[in-house]
Amino acid sequence: MQGLHLTADLYRCQSDATLLTDEAVLAGLCRQATLDAGLTIVGEKWHTFPDYQGQPGGVTGMLLLAESHLAVHTWPERGGVTLDVYVCNFEADNSVRAEQLITRIETAFQPAQCQRQRLMRGERDGPASDRELLLEPLDEGAEYGFRFDRRILDRDTGLQRLELLESRELGLTLRLDGHLMTSEADEAFYHEALIHPAALAHPAPRRALIVGGGDGGALEELLKHRGIESATLVELDGGVVDAARAHLKSIHRGSLDDPRATLRIQDGAAFVRDCGAAGRTFDLVYLDLTDPETPAGPLYTRAFFEACRDILAPGGALVLHLGAPFHEPGQVSGLAAALGEVFAQVHGYGLHIPLYGSYWALAVASDSLDPVALTPGDVEARLRSRGIGDLQVYSPEFHGALFALPARYRRLMPAPVSVPA
Secondary structure, three states: OOEEEEEEEEEEEOOOOHHHHOHHHHHHHHHHHHHHOOOOEEEEEEEEOOOEOOEOOOEEEEEEEOOEEEEEEEEOOOOEEEEEEEEEOOOOOOHHHHHHHHHHHHHHHOEEEEEEEEEEEOOOOOOOOOOEEEEEEEEOOEEEEEEEOEEEEEEEOOOOEEEEEEEOOOEEEEEEOOEEEEEOOOHHHHHHHHHHHHHHHOOOOOEEEEEEOOOOHHHHHHOOOOOOOEEEEEEOOHHHHHHHHHHOHHHHOOHHHOOOEEEEEOOHHHHHHHHHHHOOOEEEEEEEOOOOOOOOHHHOOHHHHHHHHHOEEEEEEEEEEEEOOOOOHHHHHHHHHHHHHHOOEEEEEEEEEHHHOEEEEEEEEEOOOOHHHOOHHHHHHHHHHOOOOOOOOOOHHHHHHHOOOOHHHHOOOOOOOOOOO
16 A cells, blocks of 8 residues: 655646647547556546537546556646646555656646645555644645644634644644644643733733633633733634633633633624723733734734724733744734834744744734843742742743844844833
8 A cells, every 4th residue: 555646736838738628639648658657557537528618628537557547637728737646656666657657747738837746655564653644834835743643623613613633742732724723732832921921021910901812821821920900801703712611621720710801702803992992901912813814814913003002001012923933034024013113112032832833923012011121030039929830931031032032033023122111
């Protein structure tokens, strides 16, 4: 069962049109290319589609090989072709032959662009692992992933697809619309870094708002500050909260039902707008959102940042994540620039978050609060006075390290990064 599976998607092919519309011509090319590659034809099937709106139909076909198969389909109206070659490597390694075959056919079509995929399939004596591999892109040229042992939930909440998976390394893991959100094993990296730098920089935060964060992890960290009198969490998708209450207790640790917490299931932008109209303010506002390319996109805009500034009490701050500086420099710089147009100070910081597969950027934006000014002694004293000791990632020494930006990340931030009070 060991083998190599190759695919190629061809765009705007410049070859003679008959290669996309004439079954005999296409079949002849595929047969000859297969034989030239040293592979063995044992059968074939071809079909020409009827004309469509006065244009010739495409051709689909397959060669059955002793080594496996070649499949091809053409879209003459688009100049498009899909190729699929799989060869078994059980008795001999046919990988070079497969590469030669698909390259020969691809070249004949003369595509303006080609998208290729390469997959090694199977093991000689059975699968080395039957764990489900889930991959997530970091950018157009990079992706990462984890293997999971089982699925706990897989449902449509009405707003997004919610998956809850479990692995021996990550524990229970929440995934929304194909994006990994949080896991039992690594949630402290994100939640502690999101909450504590700004909360400890503030001399006495009492009222705080979290937009998003339905898993309750950020809320749990915020409520460790015993001076917090009220924490409002506004989550659009009640299905996330329901799943967290049922399965992610080790992440929220009961914070969703803490008497100081108020949970609102509604649109975050509408809630912030209503607070502004009512004159309601907060010492800290956290945006614990899915990524900008998701439905949360409108909350990553200058207009919404301005709305958040309007509900900040004097000395308050807005905190949010910006993305991966290495893989998403345009996004990071764009969000940082928008924050810089609204707030006098934008302090970028970051750390590697295992579940997100990269060094991750966050920011504290404020007109006066400066988290960089805190010394390790200041952080230690405030942690002690607020009774905070159950931390896995954040520490007095780590606070300063969070704000020690790599040079390429610092160049993405607005200048000046800090404005003295």
